[in-house]
Amino acid sequence: KQEVTQIPAALSVPEGENLVLNCSFTDSAIYNLQWFRQDPGKGLTSLLLIQSSQREQTSGRLNASLDKSSGRSTLYIAASQPGDSATYLCAVPRGGADGLTFGKGTHLIIQP
Amino acid sequence: NAGVTQTPKFQVLKTGQSMTLQCAQDMNHEYMSWYRQDPGMGLRLIHYSVGAGITDQGEVPNGYNVSRSTTEDFPLRLLSAAPSQTSVYFCASSLGQTGVEAFFGQGTRLTVV
Numbered sequence: 001k002q003e004v005t006q007i008p009a010a011l012s013v014p015e016g017e018n019l020v021l022n023c024s025f026t027d028s029a030i031y032n033l034q035w036f037r038q039d040p041g042k043g044l045t046s047l048l049l050i051q052s053s054q055r056e057q058t059s060g061r062l063n064a065s066l067d068k069s070s071g072r073s074t075l076y077i078a079a080s081q082p083g084d085s086a087t088y089l090c091a092v093p094r095g096g097a098d099g100l101t102f103g104k105g106t107h108l109i110i111q112p
Numbered sequence: 113n114a115g116v117t118q119t120p121k122f123q124v125l126k127t128g129q130s131m132t133l134q135c136a137q138d139m140n141h142e143y144m145s146w147y148r149q150d151p152g153m154g155l156r157l158i159h160y161s162v163g164a165g166i167t168d169q170g171e172v173p174n175g176y177n178v179s180r181s182t183t184e185d186f187p188l189r190l191l192s193a194a195p196s197q198t199s200v201y202f203c204a205s206s207l208g209q210t211g212v213e214a215f216f217g218q219g220t221r222l223t224v225v
Binding site: 036 | 116118143145147152153154155157160162168170171202204209210212213214215216217218219221
């Protein structure tokens with residue numbers, strides 16, 4: 001059974017810092033990995049999708065990397081802003097079944 | 113482009129009542145799914161559908177029923193609500209089952225008293 005772990009569970013940093021969120025998964029036979037953002041009381045917004053053949057994906061100040069062999073992905077946020085405050089979730093396809101397995105998220109607070 | 117639309121946004125039910133959570137997508141996606149999100153548990157898959165007329169169970173299907181009569185709609189039915197079904201429910205859709213981006217609705221916050 002695929003399991004996804006996100007570290008840290010919570011993070012509070014001053015505005016302007018660069019930061020890294022971590023995601024690890026137990027079954028490396030994945031098709032892709034997706035990072036989401038969730039604002040309080042809201043739905044999930046897709047940030048980046050990395051295919052298994054890719055090493056990284058970039059969107060603006062966000063950069064996600066994928067190392068299948070070690071079962072790890074990182075989300076790098078450059079020059080953080082208060083608007084980046086949210087919960088960040090990573091998800092991978094469920095091993096041998098449909099749907100996604102999610103980590104429990106990293107709750108990020110960017111202090112103005 | 114509306115994406116994935118869920119209704120209602122909030123609902124309070126009494127134990128034993130039934131209701132249907134609606135989900136509609138306008139992206140012509142074949143694959144749709146329902147998740148519930150609970151504190152400390154993360155998101156868990158309830159049911160999914162790979163196309164009209166085809167549904168299957170996910171990780172936590174008990175107490176829920178689904179059908180898929182059209183590509184656009186994938187309603188989730190609670191047959192007899194229980195307090196353990198108090199949760200936030202999310203509907204998602206994607207072009208396929210794997211290797212593609214998943215899009216989520218805004219969620220339905222359900223409280224069963």
